[in-house]
Every structure is written in structure tokens, then in C-alpha cells.
Amino acid sequence: MKKKILIICSLLTLLVIGLFIGAMQYSVKIDNSLSQKEKRIIPVWKDLLNLTNLRLIAIKDLYQNHNCDYNKHIKSIDSIIIEKRLSEDYMKKNFHPLELEANIILLELYNCKGADKIQFDLLLKPYNDSLNLKTKKYNSLVESYNNEVFKFPNTFFIDFEKYKSKRFIRIDYSNSLENEVKKQKNIENWIETGDLPNDK
Numbered sequence: 001m002k003k004k005i006l007i008i009c010s011l012l013t014l015l016v017i018g019l020f021i022g023a024m025q026y027s028v029k030i031d032n033s034l035s036q037k038e039k040r041i042i043p044v045w046k047d048l049l050n051l052t053n054l055r056l057i058a059i060k061d062l063y064q065n066h067n068c069d070y071n072k073h074i075k076s077i078d079s080i081i082i083e084k085r086l087s088e089d090y091m092k093k094n095f096h097p098l099e100l101e102a103n104i105i106l107l108e109l110y111n112c113k114g115a116d117k118i119q120f121d122l123l124l125k126p127y128n129d130s131l132n133l134k135t136k137k138y139n140s141l142v143e144s145y146n147n148e149v150f151k152f153p154n155t156f157f158i159d160f161e162k163y164k165s166k167r168f169i170r171i172d173y174s175n176s177l178e179n180e181v182k183k184q185k186n187i188e189n190w191i192e193t194g195d196l197p198n199d200k
Helices: 002-066 070-083 088-110 117-150 177-193
Strands: none
Touching (some): 002 088, 002 117, 088 117, 088 177
16 A cells, blocks of 8 residues: 555656746746747837938938928927937837827828928828838738737746837828827827727
8 A cells, every 4th residue: 555655756756847947948948939030120120210310311301302391390309319219118119109199290290380291291202102111011920929928828937027018000191190199199098998999
């Protein structure tokens, strides 16, 4: 009887050790996979930030060339560019609000007296097209990353301080500027208050 108990205990111990080793190996595998996915996201993210800053500089030049309340917005534009050079964690939280602010400034330029909207569209089109392509690539990489973060049983093995889900970029730079500003305002309001546009 004692021999049987000893055998059972030994088997259980081996099973526990085996499960522990398996869990550790699986955890390392997930960590490596997410680390690789994150490394692919980082350069695309940096390219996005750089492109948005180049677009902002182009907007700044348009304001200067068209004498449209230039002094009113120059500090805001410079401030946005400076903020986008802050830490990555800061930008993860503030990318959308800063882009909304930039688009509101651009919308005011479009509404300026004597503004040539067609010319503005032509000048900004290369930036907008590049941003849409880069956004599409970024969102594709983020989708793959987020799917792995939330996939069962990965959630039991991930260090969520190290690997957090990432927000998709929901900005369409080819959309009508007025519609895009309205959409972004609604999204940011929903994030902040939980209220949908028709909620009253």
C-alpha cells in the first residue's frame, strides 16, 4: 500500500513539474512572439508620428502664406509638434486628441475668407495619402498584436505591465475634413464620458 502511495505521489510530482516546465516554456514563447510583434510596430509608429509632424508643418506654412489668423494658431501648431516628441507612453494616450486639435486648426484655415480649398487639398494630399497607407499598416500590425494578447490561454501567462493592448488609429485622412473632425470629437467624447452622440 505504501509503495502504491509513493508511486502515485511521485507521478503527481512529475506531473506538476512537467506542467510547470510546460507553462514556463509557453510563457517564454508568448513573450518572444509579442516582443517581435512590438518591434515591428515601433518603426511604423515612429514613421506615423513623423508624417503627422510634416503635415503639421505644411499646415503651418499654409497659415503663414495665407495670412489667416496666423498668430492665433502658430503657438498651437508648435505646441502639438513639441508634444509629439515626448515619451511614447504619452503619445499612446494623446495621439488622437492632438490630431483632432490639428484638424480643427486646419478646418479653421479652410473656412478662412478667400481660402482656396482645392489648392489646400492638392498640397496636403501627399501627406494624407501617406498617412492613410501607414495607418493601415499600423492597424494591421496592432490587430495581430492585440489578438495574441487576448487569445486564450495567453491571458494567463502575459505580463500585462509589459504587454498592454494598443489602440487602433481611427483617423481617415482622406475623409472630408469637417466630417472627420466631427467623427473624432464624438469618439473622444465617448472615451471621456461614455456618451454616444445621440445619448441625452
